[in-house]
Amino acid sequence: xxxxxxxxxxxxxxxxxxxxxxxxxxxxxxxxxxxxxxxxxxxxxxxxxxxxxxxxxxxxxxxxxxxxxxxxxxxxxxxxxxxxxxxxxxxxxxxxxxxxxxxxxxxxxxxxxxxxxxxxxxxxxxxxxxxxxxxxxxxxxxxxxxxxxxxxxxxxxxxxxxxxxxxxxxxxxxxxxxxxxxxxxxxxxxxxxxxxxxxxxxxxxxxxxxxxxxxxxxxxxxxxxxxxxxxxxxxxxxxxxxxxxxxxxxxxxxxxxxxxxxxxxxxxxxxxxxxxxxxxxxxxxxxxxxxxxxxxxxxxxxxxxxxxxxxxxxxxxxxxxxxxxxxxxxxxxxx
Amino acid sequence: xxxxxxxxxxxxxxxxxxxxxxxxxxxxxxxxxxxxxxxxxxxxxxxxxxxxxxxxxxxxxxxxxxxxxxxxxxxxxxxxxxxxxxxxxxxxxxxxxxxxxxxxxxxxxxxxxxxxxxxxxxxxxxxxxxxxxxxxxxxxxxxxxxxxxxxxxxxxxxxxxxxxxxxxxxxxxxxxxxxxxxxxxxxxxxxxxxxxxxxxxxxxxxxxxxxxxxxxxxxxxxxxxxxxxxxxxxxxxxxxxxxxxxxxxxxxxxxxxxxxxxxxxxxxxxxxxxxxxxxxxxxxxxxxxxxxxxxxxxxxxxxxxxxxxxxxxxxxxxxxxxxxxxxxxxxxxxx
DNA sequence: GTGAAAGCGCTAACAG
DNA sequence: CTGTTAGCGCTTTCAC
Numbered sequence: 001x002x003x004x005x006x007x008x009x010x011x012x013x014x015x016x017x018x019x020x021x022x023x024x025x026x027x028x029x030x031x032x033x034x035x036x037x038x039x040x041x042x043x044x045x046x047x048x049x050x051x052x053x054x055x056x057x058x059x060x061x062x063x064x065x066x067x068x069x070x071x072x073x074x075x076x077x078x079x080x081x082x083x084x085x086x087x088x089x090x091x092x093x094x095x096x097x098x099x100x101x102x103x104x105x106x107x108x109x110x111x112x113x114x115x116x117x118x119x120x121x122x123x124x125x126x127x128x129x130x131x132x133x134x135x136x137x138x139x140x141x142x143x144x145x146x147x148x149x150x151x152x153x154x155x156x157x158x159x160x161x162x163x164x165x166x167x168x169x170x171x172x173x174x175x176x177x178x179x180x181x182x183x184x185x186x187x188x189x190x191x192x193x194x195x196x197x198x199x200x201x202x203x204x205x206x207x208x209x210x211x212x213x214x215x216x217x218x219x220x221x222x223x224x225x226x227x228x229x230x231x232x233x234x235x236x237x238x239x240x241x242x243x244x245x246x247x248x249x250x251x252x253x254x255x256x257x258x259x260x261x262x263x264x265x266x267x268x269x270x271x272x273x274x275x276x277x278x279x280x281x282x283x284x285x286x287x288x289x290x291x292x293x294x295x296x297x298x299x300x301x302x303x304x305x306x307x308x309x310x311x312x313x314x315x316x317x318x319x320x321x322x323x324x325x326x327x328x329x330x331x332x333x334x335x
Numbered sequence: 336x337x338x339x340x341x342x343x344x345x346x347x348x349x350x351x352x353x354x355x356x357x358x359x360x361x362x363x364x365x366x367x368x369x370x371x372x373x374x375x376x377x378x379x380x381x382x383x384x385x386x387x388x389x390x391x392x393x394x395x396x397x398x399x400x401x402x403x404x405x406x407x408x409x410x411x412x413x414x415x416x417x418x419x420x421x422x423x424x425x426x427x428x429x430x431x432x433x434x435x436x437x438x439x440x441x442x443x444x445x446x447x448x449x450x451x452x453x454x455x456x457x458x459x460x461x462x463x464x465x466x467x468x469x470x471x472x473x474x475x476x477x478x479x480x481x482x483x484x485x486x487x488x489x490x491x492x493x494x495x496x497x498x499x500x501x502x503x504x505x506x507x508x509x510x511x512x513x514x515x516x517x518x519x520x521x522x523x524x525x526x527x528x529x530x531x532x533x534x535x536x537x538x539x540x541x542x543x544x545x546x547x548x549x550x551x552x553x554x555x556x557x558x559x560x561x562x563x564x565x566x567x568x569x570x571x572x573x574x575x576x577x578x579x580x581x582x583x584x585x586x587x588x589x590x591x592x593x594x595x596x597x598x599x600x601x602x603x604x605x606x607x608x609x610x611x612x613x614x615x616x617x618x619x620x621x622x623x624x625x626x627x628x629x630x631x632x633x634x635x636x637x638x639x640x641x642x643x644x645x646x647x648x649x650x651x652x653x654x655x656x657x658x659x660x661x662x663x664x665x666x667x668x669x670x
Numbered sequence: 671g672t673g674a675a676a677g678c679g680c681t682a683a684c685a686g
Numbered sequence: 687c688t689g690t691t692a693g694c695g696c697t698t699t700c701a702c
Binding site for chain 2: 006054055056057058059061062065067076077078080083084086087090091094099100101102103104114115118120121122123228258261262264265266270282283284285286287288289290
């Protein structure tokens with residue numbers, strides 16, 4: 001690997017017969033206001049172009065203490081929702097000249113700490129996080145150095161900027177309507193009860209039943225974790241216990257619903273009467289024989305809001321109390 | 336935002352009463368072999384820990400010309416396959432102390448050039464690319480400076496390292512078997528014909544029909560692009576033309592199959608007799624009433640191979656002719 | 671208008 | 687064993 005030495009600003013300066021500083025001014029675009037002559041400017045620019053000059057990000061970062069880099073921390077990139085979110089955010093960042101650094105935590109707090117430290121060490125200018133932590137202590141500290149925006153999950157009563165989809169109300173409306181159809185039992189499958197999406201969706205579930213005048217039985221509520229396998233296991237166990245499939249079920253996340261579907265199909269139960277509804281949508285639900293009603297989040301909107309807040313903060317705007325809750329849509333397939 | 340000034344190696348050195356270079360040696364872990372006294376080493380380490388010292392990646396990158404960063408270029412992160420691949424690769428990289436920089440091209444060559452330039456400018460140590468380009472000229476040039484590994488798609492007769500799932504043979508086997516069932520027509524939906532996955536899968540389709548002794552009719556082959564909407568449109572048009580659904584169909588990618596399914600469900604055709612098969616699997620296919628046979632890629636394996644090659648190359652190993660073709664699995668749901 | 675010089679934080683000779 | 691020195695590539699005063 002013969003490495004053609006990097007062309008630096010010094011080379012450009014020499015070729016153009018000016019000093020490093022002049023070249024620097026021109027190349028960083030601020031030649032004009034700083035009274036570099038038209039002629040010099042063009043010469044330098046031309047030469048730079050011809051030589052394929054590429055400024056070194058690292059040298060820049062070193063003395064501006066800005067890396068033009070934003071860290072994104074998500075539990076799983078393979079989750080459809082986070083993938084869409086990441087994609088949207090990546091596009092926004094790239095258009096703004098920022099590089100997105102993505103780190104996955106596998107829903108694991110200690111891995112999250114590692115990932116975040118790693119990002120900080122890379123001097124990200126800001127951090128966007130869907131955290132698996134219990135509280136925001138760590139992020140409060142970080143937020144004193146670089147801006148932090150939380151999304152998808154709230155950490156206790158954190159005062160950090162936050163972008164989230166309103167879960168309680170839409171879940172309640174969904175559940176209420178299903179409950180009013182006269183189902184005599186209504187199960188809830190949730191992920192880890194300690195993370196806020198699970199809690200909010202459960203709260204929505206409670207309110208929905210309540211509004212429909214249906215008394216919640218404690219054994220209806222079952223918690224697992226947000227993984228493909230978990231929904232399957234929970235459902236298998238439930239079927240075992242009941243000796244049949246449940247009448248109605250709300251899954252607090254896409255992954256859980258997936259597991260349930262897999263169980264149903266593997267056991268030839270897809271034609272059984274069962275009322276399914278779920279938080280998070282998937283395009284393939286359209287093609288299922290069983291009709292699943294869902295609460296649909298707008299991930300692009302989430303990404304857009306996170307981006308807006310973080311870039312404002314990075315630019316030094318001092319936006320107070322940025323806690324945004326975006327509306328969700330209900331998608332009725334049973335109707 | 337009161338920014339507590341960064342603690343540098345100089346600070347540590349002062350606090351420990353040694354020189355910058357000694358501190359540097361200790362902190363970069365090579366204090367021992369370079370004969371720094373036990374006592375000094377411990378003192379420096381202690382102080383560094385207490386002061387939460389974090390070495391500046393940028394300063395390091397500046398004089399080592401290594402950024403400990405790898406660029407990944409994919410068409411779409413939202414595609415299940417690329418998401419899984421990215422996730423696996425991210426984990427491998429992070430464990431190896433490398434940061435993965437992900438860029439999306441939206442299947443667009445000029446956007447790809449931009450993204451790649453941006454990554455290069457950030458001095459990535461290596462590049463892993465699923466390219467939407469027509470040839471490897473650009474990457475050959477880049478490869479003279481930093482190692483490049485192509486995956487998922489081959490670019491002409493490129494000699495660059497390449498990791499790919501074997502598509503022709505498994506597709507041929509899948510198609511052959513379906514053809515032998517005695518279908519009297521067999522359509523092929525592909526993405527852009529210019530990119531290699533489309534071509535390979537088409538070639539596999541051809542061979543499959545051939546082996547089954549079925550004569551291919553040119554009008555069976557229909558090209559669109561790899562987007563959710565494309566499969567839908569192609570299928571809509573085909574149904575229009577035929578006045579019914581086709582007897583058998585092979586979709587060259589997950590997205591196309593999705594569009595087809597959406598059309599079928601929206602038009603209440605899911606119960607129609609149609610023989611579906613597809614390249615790329617999806618877990619939800621299990622839950623469909625229509626049985627889809629698929630060719631399944633192992634994305635984790637792809638990621639692992641890419642990682643192995645790129646890290647070898649980055650470490651300066653001179654691996655010649657790294658073109659790896661991984662086997663695919665067939666998943667029969669119709670059986 | 672332009673250049674010289676210092677410094678961002680770190681590493682790598684080379685002297686002691 | 688440890689300190690001095692000289693960069694890595696760029697920006698930013700401050701003179702001329």
